[in-house]
Amino acid sequence: MSPVLPVEAILPELRAALRQGTAAVLVAPPGAGKTTRVPLALLHEDWLGGRRILMLEPRRLAARSVARYMAATLGEQVGGRVGYRVRHEARVGRETRVEVVTEGILTRMLQADPALEEVGLLIFDEFHERSLHADLGLALSLECQSVLRPDLRILVMSATLEAEPVAGLLGGAPVLVSEGRSHPVETIYLDAPPAGPVEPLVARTVLRALREHPGDVLVFLPGEAEIRRAERLLQEMGVGDGPDTAGRAAGTAPGRPPDAPPTGGAAVDVLPLYGALPPADQDRALRPSPPGRRKVVLASAVAETSLTVEGVAVVVDSGLMRVPRYSPRTGMSRLVTVPVTRDAADQRRGRAGRLGPGVCYRLWTAQQDAHLVPRRTPEIREADLAPLALELAVWGAGPESLRWLDPPPAAAMAQARDLLRMLGALDDTGAVTPHGRRMAELGVHPRLAHMLLAGAEMGLGGLACDLAAILSERDPLRGADDVDLCARLRLLRTGGPGDAAALRRVQVEAAALRRALTGTVRGAPRAAHDTAHDTVHGAAPGADEAQAGGLLSLAFPDRIAQSRGGGRFLLRSGRGAFVPPGQPLAEEPFLVAAELADQGAESRIFLAAALTQADLERLWGPQIETERRVWWDREAGVVRAAVRQRLGALRLREVPWEDPDPDLVAAALLEGIRQEGVDALPWNREARQLQQRIRFMARLEAGWPDVSDEALAAALADWLGPHIRGLRRRDEVQRLRLGPLLLGMLTWEQRRALDEEAPTHVTVPSGSRHPIDYSDPAAPVLAVRLQEVFGWTETPRVGRGRVPLTLHLLSPAHRPVQVTRDLASFWREGYFLVRKELRGRYPKHYWPEDPLTASPTNRTRPRA
Structure with missing residues (x-):
């Protein structure tokens, strides 16, 4: 018999709300049971009319786990009345009434059947995560409800959601709140801000938790790389290798007294948990520990919600999370590690109090805790919107015609449409093309979808699937110096040293893409189908790595790059990029950058393939x-x-x-x-x-x-x-x-x-012609020696007599002794003082007492 969970107390109110209306919002904390109890509780409602319940989960791992749990509750195997459908995998049957799907699957279902004729209730679980697909799915579902299916019910569920805006978007839907059931959790902070890599601090804290507290330990880390590093550190410390190793490791930890008590003799299993992990390994992390054993689960954000990790009494929170960031400036997306938000930290902490009193170690200080950002930014504000723009084009609506909690940013949407036009998914009017519809059917990023379809038409479908798989999964040569994508191709095809787990995922993804591409090209025009079909399941003869660059350019046309020498490149978009020194690709005249940094004036290239000019001109000749x-x-x-x-x-x-x-x-x-x-x-x-x-x-x-x-x-x-x-x-x-x-x-x-x-010159009384300086149009200047203008009674004028010249009267040495525009006044008042000075300085020169009657001269003295 299943235990009674807190959400069950509010189920009657929820049933009544969905009988009276077509939408509701349910807020319930982690552990309340909303994910596993609500769908089954609504399964026999009259308004459902025998239709299915579709529940959306943000992550594949959670979708599988939730479906299996609900099926077990009914005493069935998954695929019966409860099934799931995630990318490349489905466990549903004719009897399936509750189907758990990931968000991208809902979009595909809506595009195939806009009325959702077989569905009576849509449940958006963990909506607070505000993924791009969740926002899009809700917008399309509201359009479906408004235009085609007024009887369709929509239920939005979350643990930390701000409910009122969502309720308003749903037309004033009622908000139901389940108080949940949570045991007290002691929170322990650091005394000083952390410094250096987080993994050593995590490992030390895990040792402390194993020594001081009973129960299993759930550790939150930002991603797979940190999980694997923390796992290695714990193994080096002796954790996870057999009975009592945690106690021995704790005894050797820095500051540990040699006589400290062990952990009670229990063996400790260190188990990773992240989305790309094989299902069997995921299940092992989620199952309760056998008697006499403890476990340390090193988890990514997948364990924050929906999933229940049995037996957890202690949480160690690294305080970090990994989120996608898209730069409209460069058109590139990248994952960045940022401090955890308040809502996520509280959800992580709550995991320690689901079974009884617990402990949460937060690897940050109480002062830092007070400054956490309240909640995560909706992905629609920061993500690459090319997939969203393609789905909207296939749907036949612009973003302005749909209802959103946060509308897509206009600049990012414009950039997304530009890319789709470049890929041939949209025509000049912005309408979706037949090629764009086939791209959307593949369910991968439009860049990769275009490469897959074009590669199949070129007879390179297998090679295109391999490339797309390498780009979709974790790099099996991550950390290697070689940025050449062809090195990954060789590893995929012939084997060699690398990340074996990542390589297996690439192989699985490549096989799934081959199946998806085969299904899509069946719907292509006959000529294209005949060319493509036989090449999807393997590289065509001669389809070797030399053609990888050409195919890659189909996915990343804006990142075709031309060498500028010395490993520096110019991208087609006009941005600069570089290949680290010593790389063979640094000397290539052309390449295609599949992965590069969004930093600085020149971006570092992390993954690329060489491109010949002949292939460039063949593939991109029309442009x-x-x-x-x-x-x-x-x-x-x-x-x-x-x-x-x-x-x-x-x-x-x-x-x-x-x-x-x-x-x-x-x-x-x-x-x-x-x-x-x-x-x-x-x-x-x-x-x-x-x-x-x-x-x-x-x-x-x-x-x-x-x-x-x-x-x-x-x-x-x-x-x-x-x-x-x-x-x-x-x-x-x-x-x-x-x-x-x-x-x-x-x-x-x-x-x-x-x-x-x-005039250019003026003839002065001495008979000489002197130039006029018009450099200042307001005050033209005539520079002349004083002795040459004896007898001149009035200041000469130009400009129809309107402008007196500014006279610069010079000494015999051609230095100004007087500047005036009123010569008559100078003769009366200033000349005698100037004469006295000049006679002393130039005694041989002629300085008459009466300048008006004296003879002008351009010599030392007038001629006799």
Whole structure:
């Protein structure tokens, strides 16, 4: 007989809510029994009408375990009234009434049958995890309920969910809360923040827990790599090798007194638990320990919810979790390790109190605990949205027409659609293509789906399946220096040293992909099917690793890369990347990067395959653009012209363009002049003075052209363009005469007025002609020796008599002794002081008492 679980107290209320309405939200803590009790409790409701109950679990491991438990509750084997369906595996039959599925399976079922005719109730379990597939599945289910199946019931269940927003999304559904049953859990924090790798700290804490507390120990680590490292450390410490080894190991731990008591003589089993583990090993970790034995379960986040690890009384929480992060900047996703969130930490802690009082060791300080983020970010905000965009296109709706808790970010959706268009899944209008529909049927990332289908059509279906499996599973050569994907292919086909468990998973995945691809190509056009069918279950003759790069480019067209030398590459998208020094691929002219870092200006490439230029041009010929380009080569000082072939940012070929369009050459030359600046043109003194005189007149009168350097730069094509046709070099431009070009901008009347009103020189009383400096249009300057203007009673003027010249009166040494625009005032008031000073300094020169009647001279003294 199954034990009575806390959720059963609320089942009558839940039944009533689903009889009266079509949706409900159930919040129940871990251990309340919601996952295993609720589906069976609703199985005989009248509104179900004999239809199935479909329950979604976020993880395959949980889906299998939950289905087996419910089947055992009914005294049956899984596949009877209770079954499950996960990717590449199904245990269902004609009698199945409760089907536990992973979230991607629901999407496939909805796409195949939008009305879900065989389903009466959809249960979204552990919805607080907010996976991308869960959000999509709920949005599509609500659309199904609204348009096609108003009688479809939807139940959302969670342990830590903020219920009100979900209830609002479900149209004001009732929220039911089960208080659950939890024993007190003592929480132990670190005294100081942890430093260094987490695995040694975990191992030491496990030893302490085994020594100080009874029961099994559940350890939470971020992923498989950390689990395996912690497992090795515990084995090196003697844990897991036989009776009483935990006690002996504890006795040798740092700070352990030699006479400390052992762990009671019990043998300790160290058991990993993560999603990619074989089912038999998963079951072993979940089963109760035999009498006289204890276990330490090293688990990833799969053990946070749904799964029950029997016998656990102690939890050791590393405080870390691994989540996907997508960068719209680079279009790449990667898994990152981050501190655990508050809701996840509380769920982990609760695992220690399900059977009785427990203990939770948190490997962080109480102060750090106070600053934990409340809950995890919904995956839809941070994930690669290409799979979501493809599913929506197949569904025939945009994201704006569906109901979401968090709508997909617009920028990430736009980038996802761009990728799908590049893969041929969407047409130019954004509608799904027949090829896109077949991609969606495969249930893998659109990149890999496109590669599988295209590879099958090329007769390389087996090779495509091998590549997709390698990219989908843990790298069997993780940690190796070699980034070459073909090294993994050789390992898969011929064996060799590597991660044996990871290699087995790759082999299983490759076989499953072959089965899926065979089913999909049956629905392809006949010609494609005939080409593809015989090559799916093995590489076609000659389909060796040399073709891997071409196939990989079909999955990652934006990551085709061209060498820039020294292991540095330029991606088609325009970003930089590099292969670590010493790698053979560093010398390849082209490669395809399947995995690379999303950090810095240049991303490190972790996994890639070489690509020949011949394969690149064969596969991507329609997207290779031929452009005729004319540009200014600033370093050489010449206009160059070339015919280029480009694929995105990659330059594939370039040959000189022998007869470029003269207009393009002139435009490039003008651009070169613009880059170097107007002041780099061949200005001489006369041309600059002409420019200044025109600016002087433009300041006085309307209608004159603006010939400032800024204006000339902005209008190069107008005033300079007609005079450079046929020129291509900087030295040819330097032979131009700018004065006539500026005069060409004036009317005949303006030229005449320029000579009259802005003369170049002034004849002074001594008979000499001196230039006027118009560099300041507001105050033109005449610099002249004082002795040459004796007898000049008034300041000379220009600009139709409106502008007095600024006189710089100079000493015999040509140094200014007076600056004035009022010569008459100077004669009256300033001359006598200046005369006194100059007579002392220049006694041989002529300094008359009356400058107005004195003879002007350009000599030391006037001629007799």
